Amino acid sequence: GESVGLHLPTLSVQEGDNSIINCAYSNSASDYFIWYKQESGKGPQFIIDIRSNMDKRQGQRVTVLLNKTVKHLSLQIAATQPGDSAVYFCAENHYGQNFVFGPGTRLSVLP
Amino acid sequence: DSGVTQTPKHLITATGQRVTLRCSPRSGDLSVYWYQQSLDQGLQFLIQYYNGEERAKGNILERFSAQQFPDLHSELNLSSLELGDSALYFCASSVGGTGGAYEQYFGPGTRLTVT
Numbered sequence: 001g002e003s004v005g006l007h008l009p010t011l012s013v014q015e016g017d018n019s020i021i022n023c024a025y026s027n028s029a030s031d032y033f034i035w036y037k038q039e040s041g042k043g044p045q046f047i048i049d050i051r052s053n054m055d056k057r058q059g060q061r062v063t064v065l066l067n068k069t070v071k072h073l074s075l076q077i078a079a080t081q082p083g084d085s086a087v088y089f090c091a092e093n094h095y096g097q098n099f100v101f102g103p104g105t106r107l108s109v110l111p
Numbered sequence: 112d113s114g115v116t117q118t119p120k121h122l123i124t125a126t127g128q129r130v131t132l133r134c135s136p137r138s139g140d141l142s143v144y145w146y147q148q149s150l151d152q153g154l155q156f157l158i159q160y161y162n163g164e165e166r167a168k169g170n171i172l173e174r175f176s177a178q179q180f181p182d183l184h185s186e187l188n189l190s191s192l193e194l195g196d197s198a199l200y201f202c203a204s205s206v207g208g209t210g211g212a213y214e215q216y217f218g219p220g221t222r223l224t225v226t
Contacts, residue, residue, distance in 0.1 A: 101154040
C-alpha cells in the first residue's frame, strides 16, 4: 500500500536490538498518552498507554517512559523483530479534549 | 482486526464531486471519531460524535460534514472535492468519549483519490 509520511524521521535498528522511539508532546496539561503502531496500508493499532500519574509502564516487549518535566515520551521495544517495522505515533490527551497525534517515526528493522 | 469497519476501501472521484464515507464502530462503542491522514502528515482530527450527537470539532472544513445515526454507524460527507482532499480517512471508535480519555480503535481507512 501507499506509504504514510514519506518524509518521516526514520530509526533503523538491527533485528534483535532494542529500539527507542521518542516523542515530544505539546500540552503540559495532557494527562493521558498512547503509542500507536501503523503498518503500511492499515489503520493505527494501540500498543500501550500511560497516564500522567505514572513515569513508566511495561507491556509485552514494550515500555513507555513519561517525563513530564520536559514533556517527553518514549517507547522502548525490546528484541526488535521484523514485524515491528512500521510508523509509530504518540498521542496526547487532556481531560475532556481530543487526542493530538505526533508526526510519527518510521522504524525500520534490518536483518 | 479492530472491529471497526469502513467502506469503501478505495474511492476515486473528480474535483467538484461529493462522496460519502461510512463507518461502523465496534460493538458497544458509543463514540466515533474521524481523522484525515495525508502524505507527510500525521493524523488530523476532524470530528467526534458520541451517541448520535456531535461532541467535538477539529480541523474540519466547512465542505465536510458528518453524522452518527441511531444504530451508531457514522458517515462523513465530503463535498466540492479538491485535489488536496486526497488522503486516507480513518474512523475510530471508543466505548466512551465524554469527560475523559478512552482508547480509540481504528478502522482500516478509506483511501480517497481526487483527480
